[in-house]
Amino acid sequence: MGRADSMKALGREIKGSSDERSAVLSSIKKEVADDADETRRMELEKKREHREMSAQLRKDLSKARSVLSKDVSSLRMSYRNMITGIKKEHQEVVNAWRDMVATMQSKRSGARA
Helix, strand or coil: HHHHHHCCCCCCCHHHHHHHHHHHHHHHHHHHHHHHHHHHHHHHHHHHHHHHHHHHHHHHHHHHHHHHHHHHHHHHHHCCCCCHHHHHHHHHHHHHHHHHHHHHHHHHHHHCC
């Protein structure tokens, strides 16, 4: 009966190791499923954060664009005023030179007469 007992013992060991492998495999499957769920959750969280950040950046850019637009308008107005002043001064200088030339010509004509 030695062989029969050995075969029974071997059968019990095989069944026991099979049960153990099944338990380990179930544990691994659960860990993988938990990791997959956590990864999906993290991915959704990152997408949500990205949408929020994107919306905030668009909002900030819109504000900055508005401020820059006002600044550019102000600079253009200052430039126009400066150019108008320069043209006015230029015309005053031109008129002064014309008056001076006319006065000199008048004095030359008066001196000759």
